[in-house]
Amino acid sequence: MxxxxxxxxGGPRDADTEQEEWLRALAEGARRAGHARKVSALTRGWGVETRFAYYGDLFHRSGAQGGGAPEAAGGTAEDAAVVAELLLEVLDERLAEPGLDPGEERVLRHARARLAPAGQGQGAGEAGRRVLNALTTLASAPGLRRLGELASSRLTPTTLGQVARYLNRGEPDGSGATLDRRIRERVASCLDQDGPTVVVAHSLGTVVALETLHEHKGEVPLFVTIGSPLGIRTAVLPRTRPQPLATPECAGRWLNFWDRDDVIAARPVLEDCTRPNTARVLPRSERVDSDGLWVHPAALYLAHPAVAGPVVEALDTLAGL
Incomplete structure (x- = not known):
């Protein structure tokens, strides 16, 4: 198990260090959820084998530049167009919210105009440059509540471009395996093929995990997604495989958590766009909020009792923590 x-x-990371950070956050959430006795088991690895499915190195291409438009960061014009679609939907979602501050609305409309100039189709022109212009506009107005992470430069065309590079199904290696396939193989190698696996996926990892689990034959009693972009109707949802979006057959339960200030989870209620598996399992989406300008990190989600509680309860049932 x-x-x-x-x-x-995100950028390059050390898998062992990241795994420890996620486990510590999960332990803190377990403590808050009233599972203090299980904290040692989580942090010391007792009772359950933990794997961190790392694939970030697969995005690296020699000569890539970290801060420019997606074309200059190892992607293509097609990748940049996907990023533009994603960012446009994020901006439109925020602009549609009631009670928006007039000053914030002006900044968002200016950023949107730079992203999608009047008279041009959404995919026309230099999409990467337009994305960069829109992000620059947001960065010039710090303090935006919902889009603070964009304004803080935590999300760049390069990091957002990883979503596009995965979903565009390109960049084959010498054997012909595309980037998305190589990433899923990394995740699949971490799953227990003979016993049950509890899967916790974050951000782009929710797309990767979902597609991987559709090919997985083992048991997944609990699938947890946090900060997921799966519901973004233009850039992500129609490009996710298989179509239409559905719960993997191996998933016995799917919990989806989102923060109202997490721009990556722009359309968070996944049960509205997902078909059940044959066991009638659908995602169950729940809002969990954290304080601060940058709320997308996995550790913030995992430290929330609503997220950690079901995870440790599932592990308790399976392994007797």
């Missing part, structure tokens, strides 16, 4: 973590977008 295993607990498998699947990370999302």
């Amino acid at each position: 295993r607990l498998v973590f699947v990370h999302g977008i």
Whole structure:
């Protein structure tokens, strides 16, 4: 039996260090959820084998530049167009919210105009440059509540471009295996093929994990997604495989958590766009909020009792923590 973590977008990371951070956050959430006696088991690895499915190195391409437009960061114009679609939907979602501060609305509309100039199709022109212009506009107005993570430069065209590079199904290696296939193989190698696996996936990792689990034959009694972009109707949802979006057959339960200030989870209620598996399992989405400008990190989600509680309860049932 295993607990498998699947990370999302971002720069290079040390898998062992990241796994420890996620476990510490999960232990803190377990403590808050009233499972203090299980904290030692989580942090010391007793009772359950933990794997961190790391694939970030697969995004690296020699000569890539970290801060530019997606074309300059190892992607393509097609990748940049997907990023533009994603960012446009994020901006439109925020602009549609009631009670928006007038100053914030002005900044968001200016950023949107730079992203999708009037008279141009959404995919026309230099999409990467338009994305960069929109992010620059947001960065010039710090303090935006919902889009603070964009304004803080935590999300760049390069990191957002990882979503596009995965979903565009390109970049084959010498054997012909595309980037998305190689990433799923990394995740699949971490799953328990003979026993049950509890899967916790974050950000882009929720897309990767979902697609991997559709090919997995083992048991997954609990699938948890946090900060997921799966519901983004333009850039992500129609590109996710298989279509239509459905719960993997191996999943006995699917819990989806989102923060209202997490821009990556722009359309968070996944049960509205997902078909059940044959066991009638659908995602169950729940809002969990954290304080601060940058709320997307996995550790913030995992430290929330609503997230950690079901995970440790599932592990308790399976392994007797």
